[in-house]
Amino acid sequence: MSRAKWEEACEYLPGGDSRNSIFWKPYPVFITDASGSRVMDADGVQRIDFINTMTTMILGHGPAPVINAVRRQLDKGLGYNAPNERQVDLARILCDRVPSFDLVRFTNSGTEATLNTLRAARAFTGKTRFAKVEGGYHGTHDGVTVSVRVDPSLAGDPDNPVPVPASAGLVPGVTDQVTVIPFNDSATALRILEDNACDLAAIIVEPVMGSVGMVPAQPEYLTMLRDFATANNTVLIFDEVISFRVAPGGSQEFYGVTPDMTALGKIIGGGLPVGAFGGRRDIMELYDPSPSGGPVVSHAGTFNANPLTMLAGSVAMEQLTSDVYRNLAALTEELKQGLREICSTLEVPVQVTGLGSLFGIHFCDHPVNNYRDIASGNHELRDRMFLGLLNEGILMASNLVGATSTATTEDDIEAFLKAFRTALERNV
Ligand SMILES: Cc1ncc(COP(=O)(O)O)c(C=O)c1O
Structure with missing residues (x-):
C-alpha cells in the first residue's frame, strides 16, 4: 500500500514528497494515523515513534x-x-x-x-x-x-x-x-x-x-x-x-x-x-x-x-515542567545505556550520543565530537539498521537520530532494545 501510494505521489511530487529529509530507499512508508507514542502506516502496521516528527512532538502525538x-x-x-x-x-x-x-x-x-x-x-x-x-x-x-x-x-x-x-x-x-x-x-x-x-x-x-x-x-x-x-x-x-x-x-x-x-x-x-x-x-x-x-x-x-x-x-x-525534562532525560539515558550494552555484547563498535531526550547512534569505534567523526562511521550498517528497525516496529530518522516523548513508556524502551538486538544480530 505504501509503495502504491508513493508511486502515485511521484506522479505529482518530485520524489513523491515535499521534504527530502524524510526520503529513504527503496521508498518511505506513508503514515495515516498517530496517537501517543505510536504511528500507523498505510499498510496497517503500527510502529513506536522514536523520532517524533524530527523531535517536534515532545508530548507525543495528540496530547x-x-x-x-x-x-x-x-x-x-x-x-x-x-x-x-x-x-x-x-x-x-x-x-x-x-x-x-x-x-x-x-x-x-x-x-x-x-x-x-x-x-x-x-x-x-x-x-x-x-x-x-x-x-x-x-x-x-x-x-x-x-x-x-x-x-x-x-x-x-x-x-x-x-x-x-x-x-x-x-x-x-x-x-x-x-x-x-x-x-x-x-x-x-x-x-x-x-x-x-x-x-x-x-x-x-x-x-x-x-x-x-x-x-x-x-x-x-x-x-x-x-x-x-x-x-x-x-x-x-x-x-x-x-x-x-x-x-x-x-x-x-x-x-x-x-x-x-x-x-x-x-x-x-x-x-x-x-x-x-x-x-x-x-x-x-x-x-x-x-x-x-x-x-x-x-x-x-x-x-x-x-x-x-x-x-x-x-x-x-x-x-513542559522541569520534572518532565528530568524524566525524559532519565528514560532516554536508559535507552542509550541499553544500546551500548547490546553493541558491546555483539562486539559491534558504537557511539551513542545525545543530551536530554535527544539521541544518536553511530557505528564507529572513535569518539564522535564533530561532523567528520560522524562522516567516517559505518553508513552501510546504519542504513541496514534503519530498515531493520523499521521492520521490527521502530521509526527513527534514517540516519539513526531519535527523540523520546512524554508518551514514550518503559515498555516502549524495552521494545526498542529488543528490536535493536534482533536487527543487529541479523546484520552483523
Ligand atoms: C537546528 C535546526 N535549525 C533549523 C531548522 C529548520 O527548521 P524548519 O524545518 O522548521 O524550517 C531545523 C530543522 O530541522 C533544525 O534542525
Missing part, C-alpha cells in the same frame, strides 16, 4: 490539552489582520524561560528564524560574513545551505575546512559569506575565527548538533565562542530549533552560556508549524516599526503568530 485548546480556538478564527493575545502569552512564556530573550518575534519555521537572526546580526554590526559549524543544519535559506552533509573529500583539511555549497541554485557568492569552523575543537575554531574577526557579523551554532547526529557541544567550546563574540563585535547565535528540548530554557540554560540571539522552532508550536527568534533588546529593537523612520530590519509573514499555533505552543510549553 489532550493541546488538542482541546486547538479545538476551542477553531471556533474563534484561524487568523486575523491584527495582533492577537495568544502570541503575547507564548512570547511571555518564552521570554521568562529563555535566558537570551529580552524580546521575541514569531515565524512559521525554523528556517525563517535562523534567517532573521543572521539578518539582524548583519544590520546590527554592519559586517556581512558569518561563521557556521561544519555539518550544522540551520534550515533551507541560501546563506546556511553551505557545508551541511558535506562529502569530507570535498571539504578540505579538518583543520581548515572550506565552505561547500549544499545545493545547486544558491545565490552566486554565497560560500564567500561563510567561514566554516569545526565543532568541539576550540583551538582550531578560535584560530579560524581570529583570522576572520574583522568581517564576522555572527557565529551561528547548534549547542547540540541536531539533524546530522545529536552531538552535544563541549562546554568550553561554547564558552570560547561566547568570549570571542564579545571581544569582536560579533553576534553569537544559538540555533536551538532542536536543542531547546534539553531544558526549560533550552541548552543555553543547561550550559550556562547566553548567546546574543536564539532561533527556536519545533516544540514551541505544540505540533503546528512555527519558528521564533529573539535576543538582546538592542538587536531585536531593529524590528520595531513604530519609530518615525520605520523598522531597520524588515519582517512580515501572513501566518506569523497565528492564534492557533500560538495557543498550541503556549499549552505545550505549560506542560
Whole structure:
C-alpha cells in the first residue's frame, strides 16, 4: 500500500514528497494515523515513534490539552489582520524561560528564524560574513545551505575546512559569506575565527548538533565562542530549533552560556508549524516599526503568530515542567545505556550520543565530537539498521537520530532494545 501510494505521489511530487529529509530507499512508508507514542502506516502496521516528527512532538502525538485548546480556538478564527493575545502569552512564556530573550518575534519555521537572526546580526554590526559549524543544519535559506552533509573529500583539511555549497541554485557568492569552523575543537575554531574577526557579523551554532547526529557541544567550546563574540563585535547565535528540548530554557540554560540571539522552532508550536527568534533588546529593537523612520530590519509573514499555533505552543510549553525534562532525560539515558550494552555484547563498535531526550547512534569505534567523526562511521550498517528497525516496529530518522516523548513508556524502551538486538544480530 505504501509503495502504491508513493508511486502515485511521484506522479505529482518530485520524489513523491515535499521534504527530502524524510526520503529513504527503496521508498518511505506513508503514515495515516498517530496517537501517543505510536504511528500507523498505510499498510496497517503500527510502529513506536522514536523520532517524533524530527523531535517536534515532545508530548507525543495528540496530547489532550493541546488538542482541546486547538479545538476551542477553531471556533474563534484561524487568523486575523491584527495582533492577537495568544502570541503575547507564548512570547511571555518564552521570554521568562529563555535566558537570551529580552524580546521575541514569531515565524512559521525554523528556517525563517535562523534567517532573521543572521539578518539582524548583519544590520546590527554592519559586517556581512558569518561563521557556521561544519555539518550544522540551520534550515533551507541560501546563506546556511553551505557545508551541511558535506562529502569530507570535498571539504578540505579538518583543520581548515572550506565552505561547500549544499545545493545547486544558491545565490552566486554565497560560500564567500561563510567561514566554516569545526565543532568541539576550540583551538582550531578560535584560530579560524581570529583570522576572520574583522568581517564576522555572527557565529551561528547548534549547542547540540541536531539533524546530522545529536552531538552535544563541549562546554568550553561554547564558552570560547561566547568570549570571542564579545571581544569582536560579533553576534553569537544559538540555533536551538532542536536543542531547546534539553531544558526549560533550552541548552543555553543547561550550559550556562547566553548567546546574543536564539532561533527556536519545533516544540514551541505544540505540533503546528512555527519558528521564533529573539535576543538582546538592542538587536531585536531593529524590528520595531513604530519609530518615525520605520523598522531597520524588515519582517512580515501572513501566518506569523497565528492564534492557533500560538495557543498550541503556549499549552505545550505549560506542560513542559522541569520534572518532565528530568524524566525524559532519565528514560532516554536508559535507552542509550541499553544500546551500548547490546553493541558491546555483539562486539559491534558504537557511539551513542545525545543530551536530554535527544539521541544518536553511530557505528564507529572513535569518539564522535564533530561532523567528520560522524562522516567516517559505518553508513552501510546504519542504513541496514534503519530498515531493520523499521521492520521490527521502530521509526527513527534514517540516519539513526531519535527523540523520546512524554508518551514514550518503559515498555516502549524495552521494545526498542529488543528490536535493536534482533536487527543487529541479523546484520552483523
Ligand atoms: C537546528 C535546526 N535549525 C533549523 C531548522 C529548520 O527548521 P524548519 O524545518 O522548521 O524550517 C531545523 C530543522 O530541522 C533544525 O534542525
